[in-house]
Amino acid sequence: MDRLSYILEQLNVNAGVFFRGQLCGLASFEEEGSGYIHVLRSGVLEIMESRRDKVILDEPSLIFSVRGRSHQLFGSNRDGADMVCASIKFQTGVRNPVLDALPASVILPLSAVHGLSSFVDVLFLEAEAAQEGRSAVMNRLVEVIFVNVLRHVVSEDEAHKGILRALADKRLSRVLSHITSNLNGNLSVDTLADIATMSRSAFIQHFKQILGLAPGEHVQNVRISAAKKLILKDEPMSIICFKIGYEDASGFSRAFKKNTGMTPREWKKLNTSVSASIAPEAPAKTTAAV
CATH class of the missing domain: 1.10.10.60 (Homeodomain-like)
Structure with a gap:
């Protein structure tokens, strides 16, 4: 069994999309026991975390927080930040050695992960289409995005622990x-x-x-x-x-x-x-x- 398959088997991921739109203002995320995926399609977004300098994103990017670290997002220009936000739940719980070995948070331009932009495009198309089963399809797409980000983290980070x-x-x-x-x-x-x-x-x-x-x-x-x-x-x-x-x-x-x-x-x-x-x-x- 390869590393990614082992990780996914141990985590059992469920995604739940809870926001789609223009973020104009401040949003706080502090829920314990939940990870998050935020997908920025356009606009300017500021990210503020404790113990970390403010990060400003002005290109399509993904913010990945596996352990629910407290953070805030701010859509900082007039039109806001065009986003999809989803919670990530792990059926095996947050007290998990696999989660402990992963970075607490990752910020990636979509261009940094091969093929990721394609999944994000489908995610936003699904959000805008308003078809039957939209929520279920979007949740599954976020899970696919989660897997692709994990693959990138596992393959790119050589300082494994x-x-x-x-x-x-x-x-x-x-x-x-x-x-x-x-x-x-x-x-x-x-x-x-x-x-x-x-x-x-x-x-x-x-x-x-x-x-x-x-x-x-x-x-x-x-x-x-x-x-x-x-x-x-x-x-x-x-x-x-x-x-x-x-x-x-x-x-x-x-x-x-x-x-x-x-x-x-x-x-x-x-x-x-x-x-x-x-x-x-x-x-x-x-x-x-x-």
């Missing part, structure tokens, strides 16, 4: 792929060390050095992430336990609460409507309903 660095390591990439494909199998340290063709002690040391946690901790994180996706699909608890390698529901519930701070039932109640979540609408001059 955490899980991305591990995926670039031939020995550890085999281990990570084996873990995701065998969640209900034997994932002992000895088994994983054999797959990495390393001694047990050398494997543990290397794993900790690259990922910053023990192999067993990573296995539990991946199992809990997989469980979250199954919970949202309303799989019976007994089936979930079997699929992710827990012998009984009580052991799984303890591990789930240790990992998330919530029981599986509490987590499901909080996240059942994740794909339908809509971020607060930004102030605008003209806004097409989505």
